[in-house]
Amino acid sequence: MPSRTLTPSALKNSILLFSFLLIIYLFFYYPSLHAPPRLLSSHVVTANPLTRRHLLFSIASSSSSWPRRRSYVRLWYSPNSTRALTFLDRAADSSSAGDPSLPRIVISADTSKFPFTFPKSLRSAVRVARVVKEAVDLTDEKAGVRWFVFGDDDTVFFVDNLVKTLSKYDDDRWFYVGSNSEGYEQNAKHSFGMAFGGGGFAISHSLARVLAGALDSCLMRYAHLYGSDARVFSCLVELGVGLTPEPGFHQLDMRGDMFGMLSAHPLSPLLSLHHLDAIDPIFPNMNRTQALQHLFKAVNVDPARILQQTVCYDQSSQLTVSVAWGFAVQVYEGNQLLPDLLSLQRTFTSWRRGSNVESHFMFNLRDYPRDPCKRPIVFFLESVLSHNNSVQSNYVKHVVGNCARADVVRKIEKIRVFSEKLELDVEEAKLVELQSFSMSSVELPCCVNYKWKGKEILMALKRFPMVGVHFRRKNGLEDVPKDGVKQTPANLKWLQSFSRF
Numbered sequence: 001m002p003s004r005t006l007t008p009s010a011l012k013n014s015i016l017l018f019s020f021l022l023i024i025y026l027f028f029y030y031p032s033l034h035a036p037p038r039l040l041s042s043h044v045v046t047a048n049p050l051t052r053r054h055l056l057f058s059i060a061s062s063s064s065s066w067p068r069r070r071s072y073v074r075l076w077y078s079p080n081s082t083r084a085l086t087f088l089d090r091a092a093d094s095s096s097a098g099d100p101s102l103p104r105i106v107i108s109a110d111t112s113k114f115p116f117t118f119p120k121s122l123r124s125a126v127r128v129a130r131v132v133k134e135a136v137d138l139t140d141e142k143a144g145v146r147w148f149v150f151g152d153d154d155t156v157f158f159v160d161n162l163v164k165t166l167s168k169y170d171d172d173r174w175f176y177v178g179s180n181s182e183g184y185e186q187n188a189k190h191s192f193g194m195a196f197g198g199g200g201f202a203i204s205h206s207l208a209r210v211l212a213g214a215l216d217s218c219l220m221r222y223a224h225l226y227g228s229d230a231r232v233f234s235c236l237v238e239l240g241v242g243l244t245p246e247p248g249f250h251q252l253d254m255r256g257d258m259f260g261m262l263s264a265h266p267l268s269p270l271l272s273l274h275h276l277d278a279i280d281p282i283f284p285n286m287n288r289t290q291a292l293q294h295l296f297k298a299v300n301v302d303p304a305r306i307l308q309q310t311v312c313y314d315q316s317s318q319l320t321v322s323v324a325w326g327f328a329v330q331v332y333e334g335n336q337l338l339p340d341l342l343s344l345q346r347t348f349t350s351w352r353r354g355s356n357v358e359s360h361f362m363f364n365l366r367d368y369p370r371d372p373c374k375r376p377i378v379f380f381l382e383s384v385l386s387h388n389n390s391v392q393s394n395y396v397k398h399v400v401g402n403c404a405r406a407d408v409v410r411k412i413e414k415i416r417v418f419s420e421k422l423e424l425d426v427e428e429a430k431l432v433e434l435q436s437f438s439m440s441s442v443e444l445p446c447c448v449n450y451k452w453k454g455k456e457i458l459m460a461l462k463r464f465p466m467v468g469v470h471f472r473r474k475n476g477l478e479d480v481p482k483d484g485v486k487q488t489p490a491n492l493k494w495l496q497s498f499s500r501f
Helices: 008-029 066-076 124-129 131-137 159-166 184-189 205-219 228-238 288-299 338-342 426-430 432-440 489-498
Strands: 055-060 083-088 104-107 147-152 176-178 201-204 254-256 309-314 319-324 328-333 348-350 377-387 390-398 412-420 448-453 456-461 466-471
Touching (some): 055 131, 066 288, 124 131, 124 205, 124 228, 131 147, 131 205, 201 205, 288 377, 328 412, 377 412
Parallel strands (some): 055 083, 055 147, 083 104
Antiparallel strands (some): 147 201, 254 348, 309 319, 328 377, 412 466, 448 456, 456 466
8 A cells, every 4th residue: 555644734734733732731730830920029928937936136246335235135135035146356245145135146257358448437347248148157057047137236126026027928039128228318328229237137048048158259349338238238139139128127317316206107017226326215214225125015015016106086175196006195186187197207317417417318207396385295105014915005194394285185194005916917917008007097087985984084996006095183083093093803804895896
């Protein structure tokens, strides 16, 4: 029989049929091939939840600054739950050697071989930049460190909030997480895309190990830069990694009174505070360390809620109440516009000093009246009480000046805020700005319920946190006790009832 040969047309049809069948097979049996790729910035929930032990903090310090700043580190470091190393240029005084309340001290390696040409600056910037490499080299890959966090000895971290924030990101991918400066000029000078080192930044373990391997050779190219953070940023840029911004990191390139910033914090978890030696104590009648210790009384009870702002309008008394939880409450006469209350009062000055220095900031500002009688009445945190998930924070009036106030405002001596402990899972942490906003200002004016309790008037918001206002009457009746409502079983039951609003 004569052999059959395929014509060009038949061969073409056979190839097309085979290709079609192959596409159908791959489409149905290999769905991952047509699934959309996962972007580098994707937020991923891992099988193993992130904990404090998965973070390694590396603190850049020196033998001269460590003795006077280690009290800041004690505020947030816990040897039982927090991993941390302190890097010094040489051994400091022996008073902190073996102190269990402080991280282990590491003496940095010699950096004299690295060039440094920036005029009128300190070449210690090279040593501090190499802390990234030294921290990674000191950590075994099997130690379970998933994030390397870097900061200065005058940086206070809010560890639980940092854990929740970093849990949004897949640490097996390359992430560089931090924030830039509050000052426009500082960002313009250094970079708008750089994480400022004093505010702290975090690098995922996968990226940190690659960066550590390339860092020394990279540093040879950046002798002309000013700081350590600029060097780390430049080396990350060479690896193709950009900054993932988190507004809770605070470089605090400002001086003086931080009340304006702390009382209108962004609706994002508070992650760090820096430049603590350059700011005033954040609470009256305390030194800096005492004031921060006082703040941590609230942080230790409900870290996710610290400084989160809630605004409420009391229509019956024509009052506006702005709560910065765990810090202060401001009471305004009349109805204040919400956009104004969300902007920062300019209580601070710029980082750079001098009469001809221009200062511009990266956020909205409003004037802070020189006349104290034109300011709201401020109530600072006095104490925090908790029972199960119910929290009561108490705020006491801070009197400045002899001002004529409306009778309803003048009588207020204490404010109590009732709330439930804010517990965010990973999915809620991804939407924390939306979550915080929905809890603070969607329902305006806020509905309030009044409740008499003895000589006190209690006021609770329907959306937590809940506010209770205590009036001290000047009519000869006994004043409200300074320590507030005693925590009797009846009071605890009453407190818990507010959580059901």
